[in-house]
Amino acid sequence: MTRQDNIIVREVTIDDLKYTQDAVTVVNSAYSTNEGWTSEHEFYEGDRAGPEEIENSIQENGISCRLFFAFDIIEEGKEKLIGTLRIDPPTSGLKGHGEVRLFSILPAYQSKGVGGRLVRFALARMQELGYTDCIMRVFETRTVLINWYKKMGFEENGERLEFHDQERLRVKGTTFITLQKTF
């Protein structure tokens, strides 16, 4: 766990099932609206995640994935969920590799450094756990985000992937590039 100011970042526990609906709200308000400074709203229609996916991720933490939450401590004993990040096995299936998914910060809390804290916390935890590489899939036109990941040591690995659900794509033909950081 890391605490700076009133923000806490930590890996989930089974008790966090009580935050399932809050996590759905954080993920979808970040990914699927244009309330924040950057989102995936312009790329595809519909929500990014539902309660089943979040619930499964909390139950599967430490088994098939690692899920991290960021909280704002409103007052003693009262925390508000403001960020999520999950590490999954990559689509490539490569051993030792983990892929960042559901990286989201509640729009009202964006641009304050919380996303940076969350991703750095997850990267440090991956190293502790013995991962060799972290993978990130980003829509190719998201230059600001891509440049920020590059500042953190990610590099394009040449892989390009199509969005899994072409029907939902608003701009046909938009593809992901894959960024990779080797520890």
Ligand SMILES: CC(C)(COP(=O)(O)OP(=O)(O)OC[C@H]1O[C@@H](n2cnc3c(N)ncnc32)[C@H](O)[C@@H]1OP(=O)(O)O)[C@@H](O)C(=O)NCCC(=O)NCCS
């Ligand atoms: C991407 C996201 C998680 C970043 O969270 P955040 O809390 O806003 O991030 P930070 O405040 O730590 O800023 C991280 C970097 O983003 C950039 N950034 C932040 N706010 C910005 C703004 N308003 N305009 C332009 N760039 C900005 C900067 O490069 C910053 O790095 P720096 O502080 O080293 O300069 C958040 O915007 C989000 O939830 N977006 C929607 C979901 C999404 O797109 N996830 C990523 C999928 S690949």
